[in-house]
Amino acid sequence: MPLKVKSPIGIYGGTFDPVHYGHLRPNLELCEIFALDHVRFIPAFAPPHREAPQTPAEQRLEMVAQAIEAESRFVLDDREIKRGGPSYTLDTLKSLRQDYPDNPLCLLMGMDAFAAIDCWYHWQELLDYAHIIVSQRPETDFHASEQWSTAVQALYEQHQAERKAISQTLCGKIRLEPVTQLSISATDIRNRLKNKQSIRFLMPEPVINLIKYYNLYT
Numbered sequence: 001m002p003l004k005v006k007s008p009i010g011i012y013g014g015t016f017d018p019v020h021y022g023h024l025r026p027n028l029e030l031c032e033i034f035a036l037d038h039v040r041f042i043p044a045f046a047p048p049h050r051e052a053p054q055t056p057a058e059q060r061l062e063m064v065a066q067a068i069e070a071e072s073r074f075v076l077d078d079r080e081i082k083r084g085g086p087s088y089t090l091d092t093l094k095s096l097r098q099d100y101p102d103n104p105l106c107l108l109m110g111m112d113a114f115a116a117i118d119c120w121y122h123w124q125e126l127l128d129y130a131h132i133i134v135s136q137r138p139e140t141d142f143h144a145s146e147q148w149s150t151a152v153q154a155l156y157e158q159h160q161a162e163r164k165a166i167s168q169t170l171c172g173k174i175r176l177e178p179v180t181q182l183s184i185s186a187t188d189i190r191n192r193l194k195n196k197q198s199i200r201f202l203m204p205e206p207v208i209n210l211i212k213y214y215n216l217y218t
C-alpha cells in the first residue's frame with residue numbers, strides 16, 4: 001500500500017457505437033460523487049462478449065473525442081485500440097495500474113454489464129486491480145440484483161463497500177450508485193438511423209455531425 005493514496009480515476013470501457021448521453025451524464029455524476037481525478041473513456045477494439053462493432057475503431061474513437069471535448073474531466077484513452085486483439089478489461093487494468101500505481105482505479109459500468117461480469121475474462125482478478133462502481137440503468141433497478149447469478153451475488157456481497165472506501169483503497173470494492181437515468185442505447189440510435197428517424201438530443205451535436213459526415217448506420 002502506498003504511503004498516500006492519490007485521487008481515484010474512473011475507467012469507462014464500451015463499444016461506443018455510437019457514444020451517447022447515456023454514457024456521458026452518469027459518468028459526470030460519478031466523477032462528482034467520488035471526486036474522481038478524471039474518467040478515461042476507453043473504446044474497445046474487439047469486445048470479447050458481443051458481436052464486433054459495426055463502425056471501425058478509428059471512427060468510434062473520433063466520435064468519443066468529439067463527445068468529451070468540452071469536459072476537461074473526461075479523457076480519451078486509445079490503449080485497447082492500439083493493443084488490438086480481444087479487448088480484455090483485465091489487460092487494460094494491468095496496464096493502467098502500471099501507469100497509475102498510487103491511484104484507486106474505478107471501473108465504471110452499467111447494471112447490465114455488472115450482471116454479466118462472471119462471463120468476463122479472468123473476472124475474479126478484476127478487483128485485484130480496480131474497484132467497480134455500478135451505475136443504475138433506466139430499465140433496471142436495485143431489484144435487478146435478485147436476478148444476478150449466484151457468483152455475481154457472492155462477488156457483490158463479499159466486496160460491497162461504503163462510498164468513502166473508494167478513495168481510501170486502491171482496489172477491491174464494489175459500490176452500486178444511482179445516477180440520473182437516461183433511457184438511451186446505441187442499439188436504439190442505430191435503429192433510428194436505419195429507419196431515417198431523428199437522433200437529435202440523444203448525443204452531442206458534434207457526434208451527430210460525424211455520423212452524417214461518415215454516413216454511418218444507414
Ligand code: ATP
Pocket residue numbers: 013014015016017021022023026108109110111112113135136137138182183184185186187188
Ligand atoms: P449497445 O446498445 O450497442 O449495446 P450501449 O448503448 O449499451 O450499446 P456500450 O458501449 O455497449 O453502450 O456500453 C458501454 C457501457 O455503458 C456499459 O457499461 C453500459 O452498461 C453503459 N451504458 C450504456 N447506456 C447507458 C445508459 N443509458 N445509462 C447508463 N449506462 C449506460
